[in-house]
Amino acid sequence: MMNLKSLIRDIPDFPKKGIIFRDITTLLNDAQGLHQTIDSLALKCQEKDLRPDYVVGMESRGFIFATPLAYQLNAGFVPVRKPGKLPGAVYSIEYQLEYGTDRLEIHQDAVKRDSRVLIVDDVIATGGTAKATAELLQNSGCQLVGFAFVIELTGLRGRKQLPDVPIISLVEY
Numbered sequence: 001m002m003n004l005k006s007l008i009r010d011i012p013d014f015p016k017k018g019i020i021f022r023d024i025t026t027l028l029n030d031a032q033g034l035h036q037t038i039d040s041l042a043l044k045c046q047e048k049d050l051r052p053d054y055v056v057g058m059e060s061r062g063f064i065f066a067t068p069l070a071y072q073l074n075a076g077f078v079p080v081r082k083p084g085k086l087p088g089a090v091y092s093i094e095y096q097l098e099y100g101t102d103r104l105e106i107h108q109d110a111v112k113r114d115s116r117v118l119i120v121d122d123v124i125a126t127g128g129t130a131k132a133t134a135e136l137l138q139n140s141g142c143q144l145v146g147f148a149f150v151i152e153l154t155g156l157r158g159r160k161q162l163p164d165v166p167i168i169s170l171v172e173y
Helices: 031-047 063-074 127-139
Strands: 009-012 021-024 056-057 075-079 090-095 100-107 116-124 143-153 168-173
Touching: 009 143, 031 063, 031 143, 056 168, 063 075, 063 100, 063 116, 063 143, 075 100, 090 127, 100 127, 116 127, 127 143
Parallel strands: 056 075, 056 116, 116 143, 143 168
Antiparallel strands: 009 021, 090 100
8 A cells, every 4th residue: 555645745935935735736636646646535335334325526636535425335426516517406605715605505305215325525624515415405405414524624624514423634744
């Protein structure tokens, strides 16, 4: 097993001074590292017996990991998008960012009532996007079975913002 953390590049002072950005592009372009990332997420989901019917990924980096994970888990993939990107009727939620607000949308018919849903993203920081996605899914009447992240920024305590379901993260900072 390779050390996935060694494939994540630190970019100091991005997007502003004092921030260390964890750049996953170096992980993505390493074939073995990408393969191990998806396999590790799938294995941890199986160990926790999550058995999702759908894997939900948030725009845009969540798509990168959620789609192959859905394939590995024999589940459907559901995108959560920024406003105006989905053509059908949508549920929408506005949520707080550090400097303002943002909005996410999901097709109203994206998941079946009572289905089991796993939310996947590249990073959990403050937990705002993941929490908003979980709240957005409540409109669909599905069962949230867990969250999976490649990176967790533990000092920002985003995990505390999330519902009480299993949370998987592969790399912690």
